[in-house]
Amino acid sequence: MKKILMLGTGGTIASRQTKDGLAPGLTPEDILSYIPAVKNVCEVQTKQVCNLDSTNVTPEHWKMMVKAVEDNYAYYDGFVICHGTDTLAYTAAALSYMIQNSAKPIVVTGAQKPINMDVTDAKTNLLDSFIYAADDDSQGVNLVFDGKVIVGTRAKKEHAKSYNAFSSINFPYLAVIQDGILVRYIPEIPCRHAVKFYYDMKDSVYVLKLIPGMKPDILSYLFEHYDCLVIESFGVGGIPQTLVQEFYQEMEKWSGKGKFVVMTTQVANEGSNMTVYEVGKKVKQDFNMIEAYDMTLEAVITKLMWLMGREEQDMQKAFYTQINHDILFTKRG
Numbered sequence: 001m002k003k004i005l006m007l008g009t010g011g012t013i014a015s016r017q018t019k020d021g022l023a024p025g026l027t028p029e030d031i032l033s034y035i036p037a038v039k040n041v042c043e044v045q046t047k048q049v050c051n052l053d054s055t056n057v058t059p060e061h062w063k064m065m066v067k068a069v070e071d072n073y074a075y076y077d078g079f080v081i082c083h084g085t086d087t088l089a090y091t092a093a094a095l096s097y098m099i100q101n102s103a104k105p106i107v108v109t110g111a112q113k114p115i116n117m118d119v120t121d122a123k124t125n126l127l128d129s130f131i132y133a134a135d136d137d138s139q140g141v142n143l144v145f146d147g148k149v150i151v152g153t154r155a156k157k158e159h160a161k162s163y164n165a166f167s168s169i170n171f172p173y174l175a176v177i178q179d180g181i182l183v184r185y186i187p188e189i190p191c192r193h194a195v196k197f198y199y200d201m202k203d204s205v206y207v208l209k210l211i212p213g214m215k216p217d218i219l220s221y222l223f224e225h226y227d228c229l230v231i232e233s234f235g236v237g238g239i240p241q242t243l244v245q246e247f248y249q250e251m252e253k254w255s256g257k258g259k260f261v262v263m264t265t266q267v268a269n270e271g272s273n274m275t276v277y278e279v280g281k282k283v284k285q286d287f288n289m290i291e292a293y294d295m296t297l298e299a300v301i302t303k304l305m306w307l308m309g310r311e312e313q314d315m316q317k318a319f320y321t322q323i324n325h326d327i328l329f330t331k332r333g
């Protein structure tokens with residue numbers, strides 16, 4: 001029988017009702033006691049990493065999760081991390097960069113309702129996670145939620161309340177789990193390298209969401225105080241006329257000083273392609289700008305943190321190098 005380590009980090013799955021609202025309070029052992037059927041799937045041991053509402057999860061907590069996996073890697077066949085759903089897509093993407101080439105599965109999961117409630121999605125999500133983690137063909141960082149297996153870099157929380165909280169963006173579901181049976185849609189490509197753990201994440205990233213009529217004055221502050229600026233533009237990507245002059249000045253001022261701008265889109269599906277419209281094509285050409293294409297915002301942000309932590313020299317090449325299926329369309333633009 002496979003041996004799986006379950007790591008508790010908090011979230012609704014571990015929450016109890018308090019006078020101030022739901023707050024994490026259950027230990028991983030408490031959580032596990034609600035799914036006795038797990039004994040037919042795998043042998044589970046538990047470890048508490050932290051016990052937080054995932055609103056409070058930071059890159060420091062990602063490092064604690066990576067450390068817990070690395071310290072125990074040799075002793076287990078796989079890992080299930082219980083986590084709040086609010087920042088689960090960020091954690092799934094961050095772990096995809098911080099733990100690479102893992103032939104052992106690292107599953108992240110959570111729930112919309114606490115596991116101690118009568119009506120809850122937590123028991124199914126957790127049991128499904130163990131079913132996936134205990135399967136011989138599972139590997140790498142993935143999210144299991146509401147019967148779906150989503151690649152760690154492709155998850156996005158699209159529903160705030162429904163059990164169907166997560167979607168896979170611009171990439172198919174890897175598998176589904178129906179009535180306890182795992183149905184794999186996409187076979188895993190066996191890992192050819194040894195597992196690698198990374199800890200250095202630099203969080204000097206800011207996301208500027210464009211709104212119609214935005215004033216340009218914010219740009220100089222952002223360029224001065226952050227190493228990486230992600231612009232969430234409209235549609236397939238462009239810079240509005242009102243920002244162009246200031247944007248060009250700042251790009252020229254900071255060129256060659258290790259600052260990066262990445263263009264992404266507010267549209268959840270299908271991604272950017274700056275070469276389509278005049279508002280994007282010229283800026284892209286003038287500054288050889290990086291764009292996110294089909295990546296999720298969560299993957300863009302965490303990949304940049306990871307690349308900056310490595311002090312990557314050729315940022316563009318490194319950004320476009322595919323990790324855990326995070327980017328497919330770089331040849332398009």
Ligand SMILES: NC(=O)C[C@H](N)C(=O)O
Binds near residue numbers: 010011083084
């Ligand atoms: N469903 C949840 O887990 C939401 C909770 N606020 C969290 O992210 O920790």
